[in-house]
Amino acid sequence: MIKRVLIANRGEIALRILRACRQLGIEAVVAYSEADRESRAVLVADEAICIGPADAKRSYLSAPAVISAALATGCDAIHPGYGFLSENASFAEAAAAHGLTFIGPSAEVLERFESKAEVRALLAKHGLPTIPGSDGVVADEAAAAKAATKIGYPVILKASAGGGGRGMRVIQNADDLAQLFSLCTQEAQAAFGDGSLYLEKYLVDTHHVEVQIAVDKAGTALHFGERDCSVQRRHQKLVEESPSTALTPKVREEFLARAAKAIGAAGYRNLGTLEFLVGPGGKPYFIEINCRIQVEHPVTEMVTGVDLVALQIRLAAGELMPMTQAEVERRGHAIEFRLTAEDPVHEFRPQAGEITTFRSPSGPWVRFDSHLYAGYEVPPYYDSLLAKLIVWGNTREEAIARSRAALREVEIGGVETTRDFFLGLLETPSFLNGTATTGMLDAIGTADILAAAPKARA
Amino acid sequence: MAHDTERLGDLLDSLLPVLVERLHETGLGEIEIERDGATLRVRAEDLDAPAVAASAPAVSRAGSSATSAPAPTAADDRRHPVRASAVGFVKLAPDIHVGGKVAKGSLVATVDVLGVAVEVRADHGGIVAKLRCASGDPVEYGQELFLLESVGEGKL
Numbered sequence: 001m002i003k004r005v006l007i008a009n010r011g012e013i014a015l016r017i018l019r020a021c022r023q024l025g026i027e028a029v030v031a032y033s034e035a036d037r038e039s040r041a042v043l044v045a046d047e048a049i050c051i052g053p054a055d056a057k058r059s060y061l062s063a064p065a066v067i068s069a070a071l072a073t074g075c076d077a078i079h080p081g082y083g084f085l086s087e088n089a090s091f092a093e094a095a096a097a098h099g100l101t102f103i104g105p106s107a108e109v110l111e112r113f114e115s116k117a118e119v120r121a122l123l124a125k126h127g128l129p130t131i132p133g134s135d136g137v138v139a140d141e142a143a144a145a146k147a148a149t150k151i152g153y154p155v156i157l158k159a160s161a162g163g164g165g166r167g168m169r170v171i172q173n174a175d176d177l178a179q180l181f182s183l184c185t186q187e188a189q190a191a192f193g194d195g196s197l198y199l200e201k202y203l204v205d206t207h208h209v210e211v212q213i214a215v216d217k218a219g220t221a222l223h224f225g226e227r228d229c230s231v232q233r234r235h236q237k238l239v240e241e242s243p244s245t246a247l248t249p250k251v252r253e254e255f256l257a258r259a260a261k262a263i264g265a266a267g268y269r270n271l272g273t274l275e276f277l278v279g280p281g282g283k284p285y286f287i288e289i290n291c292r293i294q295v296e297h298p299v300t301e302m303v304t305g306v307d308l309v310a311l312q313i314r315l316a317a318g319e320l321m322p323m324t325q326a327e328v329e330r331r332g333h334a335i336e337f338r339l340t341a342e343d344p345v346h347e348f349r350p351q352a353g354e355i356t357t358f359r360s361p362s363g364p365w366v367r368f369d370s371h372l373y374a375g376y377e378v379p380p381y382y383d384s385l386l387a388k389l390i391v392w393g394n395t396r397e398e399a400i401a402r403s404r405a406a407l408r409e410v411e412i413g414g415v416e417t418t419r420d421f422f423l424g425l426l427e428t429p430s431f432l433n434g435t436a437t438t439g440m441l442d443a444i445g446t447a448d449i450l451a452a453a454p455k456a457r458a
Numbered sequence: 459m460a461h462d463t464e465r466l467g468d469l470l471d472s473l474l475p476v477l478v479e480r481l482h483e484t485g486l487g488e489i490e491i492e493r494d495g496a497t498l499r500v501r502a503e504d505l506d507a508p509a510v511a512a513s514a515p516a517v518s519r520a521g522s523s524a525t526s527a528p529a530p531t532a533a534d535d536r537r538h539p540v541r542a543s544a545v546g547f548v549k550l551a552p553d554i555h556v557g558g559k560v561a562k563g564s565l566v567a568t569v570d571v572l573g574v575a576v577e578v579r580a581d582h583g584g585i586v587a588k589l590r591c592a593s594g595d596p597v598e599y600g601q602e603l604f605l606l607e608s609v610g611e612g613k614l
Contacts, residue, residue, distance in 0.1 A: 034600060050598040051545045065599070068546040068571045072596030098572070 002077040002101055002317045006031055006049075006070040007041070009081030010060065011385060012371045013293075014041035017079045020309035029073045031066060033059035035379040040371040049073050054381045060084045063091040070100050077101035077316065083383070086292040089114060103316040105270045105291050112267060113289050120286065123274075126262035128286040131277070133200035141181040147199050148177055156202040157184050161192035170202050205437040206277040207246035208232065209284060211259040212300045214271050214311055216321040221264025223256045224300045224308070225330045231431065233348065233441045238418070239425065240296035241335040242303050245396070245434030246278045255284050260325070263289075271312040295338065298367060298390040302334035333396040335403055339370075340384040343416035344446050352380035357413035361406040365392035368410075378415055386417060396434065400426060421446065424453035538584060538606045542597040544569040544576040549593045550603070558586045560606055567603055584608040 004027040007017045014030055018041055021028035030045040035054035042048045051069045052059030059065060061084055070078050078095050080086040086104060093107035105113070113119050124130045134147035137160050148155045148171065157180070159167030169184055171177050181197075189195035212224040228244035229237045247255065259274050272291050276284035297308045306328065314322065341351040355376045360368040370387030378386070391406050393399030404426050410419050428449055430436045441449070542548060546569045553559070554566055562583040568575035584606035591603050 049545060050600050052599050059599075064571050064574070065545055068544070069598070071572075072546055072598070094572075 002026055002103075002313060004029065004073075004075045005077045005079050005103070005313070006066070006073060006075040006100075007045075007079050007081070008051075008060065008066045008069075009079070009084060009086075010036050010039060010041065010371075010382060012369045012388060013081040013295075014039070015044065015371050016369060017081060017309055018045060020307060020313060021079075023307070024310055024313060026313070029069075029075055031060075031069050033381075035381050038376065040373055040376070047073065054379065056084065056381065063088070063094055066091075067095055067098055067100065070095070071098060075100065077103055077313075079103040079313070080292070082292050082295055087290070101316055103270075103313055104293075105268065105272070109267065109269050110291055113272075113291055116288050119289055122266050123262050123286055123289075126265045127258055128262045128274075129284065131200050131203065131285045131287070134198050137196040137198050141178065144181055144197070144199060145174060145177055148174070151199065151201045154202040154204070155199045157181070157197050157199055159184070159188035159192055159194070160196040160198055161194040162188065167191055203277050203279045203285070205439065206230075206279050207244060207436075208237075208438050209244045209246060209276045209278045210290075210294075211256055211274045211276070212271075212294075212297070212308070213260055213263050213268075213274060214308075214315060214321070215264050215269050216315050217269060217318055218320060219264050219267075219269075220321045221260045221268075222321060222323070222325050222328060223260040224304050224306060224328055226252070226256060227296055227299050229296065230436050230438050231425070231441065232438050237296065238338055238441070239335065239422070239431075240299050241333065241396070241399075242299045243330070243333065244278070246282060247284070248282060251282055251284075257325075270315050271308060295385070295388070296336050298369060298388060299334045299336045302365075302367065302390055302392045303330045303332060304328055305331075332392055332394045333399045334390060334392045335396075335399050336391075337389045337403070337407065337422045338385060338418070339387040339389060339410065339412070339422075340418050341378050341386050341415045342384050342418055344418055344421040344450060345416070348418075348446075349416075350380075350384045351415040351417075352378050353415050354378075355412060355414045357411055359409070359411035360387070361389065361409035363402075363406065363409075365402060366406045367391070368406075372412065386412060386415075400432065420453045421450055424449040424451065427452040427454070536584075536608050537587065538580075538582040538608065539590075539602040540566055540578065540580055540604050540606060542567075542569050542599060542601045542603055543578050544571050545599045546571040546576070546597065548578075548591055548595050548597045548603060549575075550589075550591070554586055554589070554604060556586050556589060560584055560586060569597060578603065580606065582606055582608055 005021050007014050007028055007030045018028050030041045030048040031051045032042050032048055033052055033054050049069050051065040052062060078100050085091040087110060089107045089110035092102040092110055095102045120130045132151045138144040138147055154170055154172045157169045157171055167188055184197055185195040207228055207230045209226050209228050211226050213221060215221040225242055226244050227240045227242045229240045231239035271293055272289055273294050275288050276286055278284045293309060293312055301308055342348040343351060355372050355374055358372050358374045367390040372386055389406055391399055391403045393402050407419060407423050425431050430440050548567055548569050550567045551565055560566055560580045560583060562580055564580050565577055566580050567578040586604055587607040588605040591597060
């Protein structure tokens, strides 16, 4: 049983969690930094507690401050939202040590799913396809050539000691490999003090497709369909939708069922998301797991009718899965737009300042999750998400048409936003025909997308 | 309207310091004065925090526990709130009681954060005028613990 939850987050997700708590009849206390004293979640909450200064390291990222606040307000659980402490195993462990229920996977589970390489190996063992590659480090050029031929070009040569996008080179064919292998070895040696390399198949024109899963304490694992998050700018998701246009119905059902089975068997618990890359052949390869509620969860809520935050809280409280897979019905198509305080005309430069006018869109099947109000001061310290517009339609076309209408109703004054960028995106052929891959935005360029936006009435 | 605003400003300038002083002397909860069709009401929500409302009711806002600092007034200059440096359970130093003397920079309280005592030190010297909490109370970051009144330069 959970009676009283400390919401250790801010912005729209604090409000979202507050709503779930109220719906479940659970008391909630909103933890906030000094910079968020006037935030909507704080104003709306029955109770709120200041946990530190604006600097997140001393407030939202401070495990002692958050746990101390939970104890000071008599809470028995903490919801970490997304970002901040949400996937931090030592935080989850410290919370549990103070008798608090961490609403998410337990510390043990978070630890087990911490290392990307280990999680890939674990889930491969449980039947999820991962990106084909050399079996560990390749000894020399001959071994690399053999592995590359087996996998098929193009391949990507990666420094074993590299990471974060560094120490990688795309190899198009055998000639390239002969030319570049020793150079890559030298580069890796110079950059990381270790010249060893490994190979992976290089997937071009991929869709980012992720599966929403939930597992109860008994290991019953369900999936709630997939989300396609291919519209990205420099690895930041801007638009998410469900279902994905990259999967055929046959591939989809088999893939989703396999993902749920694997994650349950691998020992995962609570809510999570499995991320995949889907290449032009339509085959999904597992890349990583997110052990938290995600920004784009409403897309799934709109097509399934399942309140994922409420489900997450109930599972954390120890309840068994309240539904069967057959009862999770997916209907129609939903799209989410992340409206941020960024100026698309100037390289998406982050904005801060007072919101002078604010009008949210409405109408049938239009959902608008936002913490804004006119007069609210967007603080410069945190991420720039202002609102999520989620629109549902019977078909993708209907959802897109409805999205255009809803976006035009959005009125956010005082800061530059990404609204017009999305209006342009909704006129861009590669988005409209569902072929947009993760590289699309960087290839087309912001200016062309903005130019496609219908001009506002003068 | 510009005229009204100006008149209101004059009224505030001339009367407010007097009213605040009077409020402190008398210990009254509220003083209201009517002049030239405008109403000026000064309400002491607490000893140190006169809430001022002119011609309109004071704006009240739901939400956070009461730590928002009120706009300083002339009479506030001598009063210095001492605030919690962390969120947790407070323990006041032994000499923190009404009338107790506090030296600038001295340790006046600790906040227990999961067993770690986080220090609270006085930014000003003075006499404890009003306690806002008791040892063992849960406090939030920045919460006013007690009020110090300075007793003139160089005395402490």
